[in-house]
Amino acid sequence: MTGTGNIVARLPFPTAARHELADGQLRANLRRATHTIRDKRLRVVGEVPDWEALREAGAAIKDDVLARLPELLEQFETAATAAGATVHWARNAEEACAVVTGLVQATGVTEVVKVKSMATQEIGLNESLAAAGIAAVETDLAELIVQLADDTPSHILVPAIHYNRSQIRDIFARRMPGVDVAGLTDEPAALAEAARRHLRAKFLSAKVAISGANFAVAETGTLTVVESEGNGRMCLTLPETLISVVGIEKLVPTLRDLEVFLQLLPRSSTGERMNPYTSLWTGVTPGDGPQTVHIVLLDNGRTDTLADPVGRQALRCIRCSACLNVCPVYERVGGHAYGSVYPGPIGAILSPQMTGPDGGANRTLPYASTLCGACFDACPVRINIPEVLVHLRQSGVDAGRGRPSTERAAMGAISWVMRDRRRYAAALRAARRGSAPLRLATGWRAADRRGMVRRLPWPLSAWTASRDAPLPPAQTFREWWAAHEEVVQ
Amino acid sequence: MRIALFVTCVNDLVFPRTGQAVVRILERLGHRVEFPMEQSCCGQMHANSGYRAEALPLVRRFVNTFAPYDAVVAPSGSCVAMVRESYPRLAASDAELAAAVDAVAPRTYELSELLVDVLGVTDVGAVFPHRVTYHPTCHGLRMLRLGDRPQRLLRAVRGLDLVELPGGDECCGFGGTFAMKNADVSAAMLADKCAAVCGTGARYVAAADNSCLAHIGGGLSRGGTGVRALHYAEILAGMQVLEAEQALDSEQILDGTEEAA
Numbered sequence: 001m002t003g004t005g006n007i008v009a010r011l012p013f014p015t016a017a018r019h020e021l022a023d024g025q026l027r028a029n030l031r032r033a034t035h036t037i038r039d040k041r042l043r044v045v046g047e048v049p050d051w052e053a054l055r056e057a058g059a060a061i062k063d064d065v066l067a068r069l070p071e072l073l074e075q076f077e078t079a080a081t082a083a084g085a086t087v088h089w090a091r092n093a094e095e096a097c098a099v100v101t102g103l104v105q106a107t108g109v110t111e112v113v114k115v116k117s118m119a120t121q122e123i124g125l126n127e128s129l130a131a132a133g134i135a136a137v138e139t140d141l142a143e144l145i146v147q148l149a150d151d152t153p154s155h156i157l158v159p160a161i162h163y164n165r166s167q168i169r170d171i172f173a174r175r176m177p178g179v180d181v182a183g184l185t186d187e188p189a190a191l192a193e194a195a196r197r198h199l200r201a202k203f204l205s206a207k208v209a210i211s212g213a214n215f216a217v218a219e220t221g222t223l224t225v226v227e228s229e230g231n232g233r234m235c236l237t238l239p240e241t242l243i244s245v246v247g248i249e250k251l252v253p254t255l256r257d258l259e260v261f262l263q264l265l266p267r268s269s270t271g272e273r274m275n276p277y278t279s280l281w282t283g284v285t286p287g288d289g290p291q292t293v294h295i296v297l298l299d300n301g302r303t304d305t306l307a308d309p310v311g312r313q314a315l316r317c318i319r320c321s322a323c324l325n326v327c328p329v330y331e332r333v334g335g336h337a338y339g340s341v342y343p344g345p346i347g348a349i350l351s352p353q354m355t356g357p358d359g360g361a362n363r364t365l366p367y368a369s370t371l372c373g374a375c376f377d378a379c380p381v382r383i384n385i386p387e388v389l390v391h392l393r394q395s396g397v398d399a400g401r402g403r404p405s406t407e408r409a410a411m412g413a414i415s416w417v418m419r420d421r422r423r424y425a426a427a428l429r430a431a432r433r434g435s436a437p438l439r440l441a442t443g444w445r446a447a448d449r450r451g452m453v454r455r456l457p458w459p460l461s462a463w464t465a466s467r468d469a470p471l472p473p474a475q476t477f478r479e480w481w482a483a484h485e486e487v488v489q
Numbered sequence: 490m491r492i493a494l495f496v497t498c499v500n501d502l503v504f505p506r507t508g509q510a511v512v513r514i515l516e517r518l519g520h521r522v523e524f525p526m527e528q529s530c531c532g533q534m535h536a537n538s539g540y541r542a543e544a545l546p547l548v549r550r551f552v553n554t555f556a557p558y559d560a561v562v563a564p565s566g567s568c569v570a571m572v573r574e575s576y577p578r579l580a581a582s583d584a585e586l587a588a589a590v591d592a593v594a595p596r597t598y599e600l601s602e603l604l605v606d607v608l609g610v611t612d613v614g615a616v617f618p619h620r621v622t623y624h625p626t627c628h629g630l631r632m633l634r635l636g637d638r639p640q641r642l643l644r645a646v647r648g649l650d651l652v653e654l655p656g657g658d659e660c661c662g663f664g665g666t667f668a669m670k671n672a673d674v675s676a677a678m679l680a681d682k683c684a685a686v687c688g689t690g691a692r693y694v695a696a697a698d699n700s701c702l703a704h705i706g707g708g709l710s711r712g713g714t715g716v717r718a719l720h721y722a723e724i725l726a727g728m729q730v731l732e733a734e735q736a737l738d739s740e741q742i743l744d745g746t747e748e749a750a
Binding site: 013014017018021027328329332333367368369370371372373374376377387390393394395396397398407411412414415417418421424425428431432452454459462463464465466467468469470471472473475476477478479480481482 | 496498500501502503504505506508509512524526527529530532534535536537538539540541542543544546547550575578627628630631632658659660662663664665666667668669670671672673674675676677678679703704706707708710711
């Protein structure tokens, strides 16, 4: 079943990107933030002597999980159930939201606290709960900022990366209930203190918490949340009821496998050697922590993604967001341009696979990359993102065969010309000769002495809109060679 | 050793001087270079745009053309990366083609690999008395892992002042059809790259790929910066560029339209 929820781009990527590029403040914020995390990551990754071996291990463990996913999921369900948890299965966003909303309604509360979670963002849980009259309070600081601003996250790890601290100060002053507006500065400590006061009251009164999970251990039925602030720990321990929405690819076979990922994840995501809080829980512990524990296992397009032998490596993703921070495209446009809650390089391969070939504007996402390869180098589980991007482009092209396409006609014609020596040589001559009138047509003065031209007709105008174009000189290489060197037949 | 030049289609038509430079460098080092006329395009644009069916005949053509040679050299990081990294994947479903790719791909070298690794040369005897910065293009950097081979070759050039390009490992925003399909993002990346280049005070920005250089050079030209993009092979060829430089400098004086460098 194809995935649904907040994983569909509403606008084609180039259109959405143009809109985001117009925001100079956004670009400055993104540049500063991504470069800071990038440098931190490089430092802490560089100090691990066996980093490449760890990446190989991470990829191998996840590949093993994907190869025997049904068996491990059943093992997880059995273990979690034996430990007192109730396991639910959801095929898509609507089913997952319905299960969670029903569980919250059964408790009778109208407010829940939330641990930062991509899975619940993916299924649009907050909107679904709101429709049922239930307020979901985000407790992760950055998620809280985004929620107060009535905005959407623009980064997997740092959802408010598109704001700077003075913008955050303004959001708090306008939207945080009971905040001391006069005393609020844009100092990080002051902003954190305001959030702490706001959230502490929520933690102490909450009866129900909702989380995701970074890892789910099949052999023990254990869930894991990795975080920096400790707000997640509050949610995981104080309320009576805990509901966790977990993507089915989050499994690891054994507790011991966490050793690899708990090294890979913090260094790749926040650029820390170790994250401050790692919480593990296994079902219900009588007299300690939540006494009612639910786990919603979410498919939402993951099984379809698993069916593709090349594309399935995207399911290794541990949501560290290192690929976003090193991506030159993400750095310019930010997360909102990708539409989906999964932005950047990983989003460009994950969202279109989860929604399938009919995913509307998601079809434009595999083209939102120069294939520069920075993401592959940074990925802690060695997802070859450029390979999958090209693979998805190919799937799109192949699906479109049989329908007329200017681009395909051009690609076919170029391939036909390139296949034959005489055709190729003739085409080179024609292109060289053709460029002479082109100079005249676009204005002689437009072409400078080095053969650079300022304006070309459509479709090459997309090039000359922002750069001059080189024109072919009087002689092709092969003409020069034929005249000056011995020809090798 | 039989060395064949794969000039690449872009260089054949638009940047023939780069191909000429490779020939001059290798001949100056005492090697005979052959240019098989059957060559055309490696198929990178087709393959990277998702047109595998259209790319495959070009893969076949490349391996047939270059099978007889001991080494194939191309002045293009991305075309060599296409052959070495993408050909095996494209050919995987055709055992015969896959075997032909296995034979040719490992012997296909980017110029700096041939010079430094195969021929064991870093000083090619060139002269270029200018300040130069080097942009290590993505496919050379992250697919071929060229490392500092091109820079080592440039540092050995007499008179050349090589200055580091800040953020050099960041993509310039070309990306093949990306430059057209996502023109706005490409232009934003280009603007940052041009600013970094200009900040070095270099008169030339060199690289191992004329496609990236057409993009960067086009931006520098549009901005009226006076900084020029030049394939590093043309710098290593030395004399040829000096002659061209003198010709251009005299034109500048006569024409009076060039920006001060």
